[in-house]
Amino acid sequence: MPPPTSPATGTRPHNLARLLRLVHELGAQSRAELTETTGLNRSTIADLVAELVRRGLVEESVPDVAGRVGRPSPVVRPSAGVVAIAVNPEIDATEIAAVGLDRSILVRDRIEHATVPTPEEVAAVVADRISTWKDDVLAGARIESVGIAVPGLVRSGDGVIRNAPHLHWSDVPFADLVREATGLPVSVDNDATLGAIAEHRYGAGHGFDDVVYLNGGASGIGGGLIIHSIPVTGAGGYAGEFGQNRPRISDDADRRTGDGTLEAEVSRRMLLDVADLDQADDDTLDAALTASESVAVEAEVARQARVLASALANAVNVLNPSVVVLGGFLATLSALQGERLVDDVAALAMTESAEGLEIRPAALGQDRLLIGAAELAFADLLADPGARG
Template sequence: MTDSHIPGDGVRQRNLSRLLRLVHQGGPLSRATLTETTGLNRSTIADLVSELARRALVVEQAPAAVGRVGRPSPVVAASPDVVAIAANPEVDALEIAAIGLDRTVRLRDRIELDHLATPDEIAGLLAARITQWRGDALASARIVAVGLAVPGLVRAIDGLVRTAPHLGWTDAPVRDLVARATGLPTTVGNDASLGVIAEHLFGAGRGVDDLVYLNGGASGIGGGLIVQGMAVGGAGGYAGEFGQNRPGIANVTDRRAGAGVLEDEVSRARLLAVAGLASADEPTLAAVLHTSTSPSVTEEVARQRRILSTALANAVNVLNPSVVVLGGFLATLAGPDLDGLLQAVRAQAMPACAEDLEIRPALLAEDRLLVGAAEAAFDALLRDPTTLA
């Protein structure tokens, strides 16, 4: 293969990056649309698309000719055969997916766990599954990287998991362990921080510049922030830990965890318990809670909604988002009465801060954390497509 990239040619690299990001995030686009969007001339677009195609990062498709006059412009799409492996280790399972650069979820698996897996075990499980997929469904794919969404504090500079208390991990070099086990570049991030990026780019927060995202999972409640269109990570990358805040509980009879934090009171484990389930994925738990006629289920859901509404009102007062997105069991709590939750939040927030507020369930549903992990895995390639020969 001839490499047309000239070392130090920053303008060309940025233009290749821009085009690849456009078709990755926006889906298939015609050359004419790429020309109009970027302001580059047609010959430059043709040259850049040709290079991306030579690198097998994009494919060109025949355009639909319906309703068009003159010669139609070819359509450029991100390649489905360029793949990231995304993973989300939790207390009860390891979720793994293979996600194409075109954003298709090509494969997905859930490995149930009956114990808290160590970082070494997670690395081994990932390596084994990647080996299996490479010999079968991904035989013709190019796996470029691995991304992990971890429920814990992840140091931004090196992917060290400082603490994932529900997993029992402390100062775990997860990135290095997975990279060694798989032989692939690896990125590790907090699950909710990656979830907010996924929802901001492709889901319920698409086009929203000021967004608060709360994720409810088996390990508790995490959060992510988009402020003025930018993800907020904080000094060390630890921003958004809403679940560790001390909740304001107006009714003393609502308290269950003494001096516990928000995720001790608003809890997936408590919902599973009243539903009579030992474990369940998100759709199963949602179906059981929404169809149950048990008074204990109704009362527990209402109790958790009251506490959640206060926590959301505090976040709205501090950050003044236009949209709050709820994922995981928090979306289940919001359930069919989303407007009722919104009104409860507005009743406790400063009126000006909440007057235009919307609360939305995560649009990507079960895929949100895996899509976010894949975005982290694809980041280096999207910044510089010439890194993939």
């Protein structure tokens, strides 16, 4: 996700953006808290807040505090009525949600596909859902933009899908397709990159400067990197493809392919099959695996966790992160294997690199990619709210 252009530091547009980002990322803040955080004086804060209120981006209210002497500082909240449409197309279903500037999910839907969808079919689904919501739950809302998290290699500058192998999409101008279908601004990026950003800002990676994020979805395993608190995407924007690495598998009994990649050996489809499920969202699959008393389920979960540990050890040796965050079905593997996965990673990694390492499930659960896509959609607004209508 390339950073949008921001106003010069110290200018009024910069301070306006700073305030909006603070309430967007931290939630409701009093004027007094904003004054302390920014170092700006009270009159400047009052003026900036007034402009954000006028633009419909925040709401301000005076809290009713029982027993308090004196007038409490007004509280500033981001508007839930300013909305991003967040989309995550996958081989089995497209998830779409309306996410408020306050990060609330106002409405969401999962549209299952009988066959792998074409780009045109996904664009039509997004346009239809937006049209339906405008007449219902989003009536009166201001839709800012559409953000799309795609499981594949994305040229984020123009929203071209270079290669989404499981979707069978290649060199697709997907941002243009959705823009034409919806009439809205559209941004597209890799799903795991956006998941990493969401978990770093709001989830299991919050407070850590160096994060490795792995996303387990229907299309396989992708990754995102946060180094010194900055998303790292590589020269072409394609960094983090952990699923294409080949893990070390020392026990032939754990091997399911001749010389397979991580995502061929650690597979959501295999877990669905052993749990006797055709399709399922993350929560349904997690519940089924967690509740199962099947020996076959237990064995497959343990096998996949062992293979995953070898891949994570390689990432730990190369990148030396503070925390590894696992999303999707990988979070379920982590939860079910507990300390065993941590111990296996530590045994395979360099001792020094693994010191203090934490392995955590994604805290945002099945919302992680939608929140990440919404962050992408809101990026220009947050960078320069004074430039928007």
